[in-house]
Amino acid sequence: MRLPMAHGGRQSMDGLVGDLIPSAVQAAWGLSADDTASPLNGGGNRSVRVGDVVFKPADDIVEATWCQESLSQLVLDGFRIADPVRSLHGRWVESGWTASRWIEGVAGPDGHWGQLLETSARFHQILSRVEPPPFLGQRTHRWAVVDRAAWREVRLEWLPATISRARILYELWEPLDLPAQVIHGDLSGNVLFGEGLMPAVIDFSPYWRPAAFADAVILMDGMLWFGGDAIVSLIPRTSTFSQLLVRAALFRLGALNERARTVDPACLDELPTFDRAIGWLTENMR
Incomplete structure (x- = not known):
């Protein structure tokens, strides 16, 4: 998907996991604060991978919710998407973050x-x-x-x-x-x-x-x-x-x-x- 730039997983004093993502957000998707969080190049350099889940800040909750819901309903034909993931509460957005499944591949149009x-x-x-x-x-x-x-x-x-x-x-x-x-x-x-x-x-x-x-x-x-x-x-x-x-x-x-x-x-x-x-x-x- 997008290449990690660094690695971290230690919970800091301000409730962030390795200063990357609030531990409460990981918990909302059933993940532990001890799980390793790695920053990614995508999503405006603000996306974070934890296991097989990619978290991304939602600048607009209404828009982010609509995007996740719309993507979840698409019938795919000849392409893949990063499947949106609901939180344990059934929401697409929690504390200003969305989640999608990690998906293999390399970004970059050159040659493609x-x-x-x-x-x-x-x-x-x-x-x-x-x-x-x-x-x-x-x-x-x-x-x-x-x-x-x-x-x-x-x-x-x-x-x-x-x-x-x-x-x-x-x-x-x-x-x-x-x-x-x-x-x-x-x-x-x-x-x-x-x-x-x-x-x-x-x-x-x-x-x-x-x-x-x-x-x-x-x-x-x-x-x-x-x-x-x-x-x-x-x-x-x-x-x-x-x-x-x-x-x-x-x-x-x-x-x-x-x-x-x-x-x-x-x-x-x-x-x-x-x-x-x-x-x-x-x-x-x-």
Whole structure:
């Protein structure tokens, strides 16, 4: 699944197991504070493995509960998921944490782009039957805000360092009329691969967008962070998909903008990676 960065299992004075997870949370799932807890790279570097259970903090209890419940009801076809686990009290969230079964595989799309897109198609075919939850239109966290900005539903406070690139993308932006559904908006690093194993989808990030937008985000991530002809060759050459790519670029640029504006200004060092993708879009859409 995700590689452990360190190990710990000793209960500290503040009720944490190895300073990683509250002992009361482990107890809610029937685990002992003496069980070893290991941090994982996934889940925003906040996930913790204890035995065959992976714990992850829930930033929004309503959203986390809905995600766990929805995943538990999926009929899988050609992919795996990390099965959600209820607590001993029958809840999906306890003290701000969720739990899922550990699942084998390695995250990382490089070398798996075709398989990743195929998994996206299978996953979203099944998600197309899921009704949109009310909270999707009410979220105010930065990922939700930059998603709306990419679709021109809200205005973002662009920084001087990012606004010139945003303007180029908005000049390419045209309206789209596509059906929306529940999608996983961050699949690139959240599908696990392994020899002899079906791909596994983890860390569900729900949005209400066209299914193909999830693929556009995958391919934009490839252009931004990996590059190469292998990515470009997978891009559908249609005006509709080009518009989805523009929105995907704005989504990722907006996320970088908000991270720099509110958390980590040093992340603006990543801006040059956008120039290659923006250049490709400009050249291929005019």
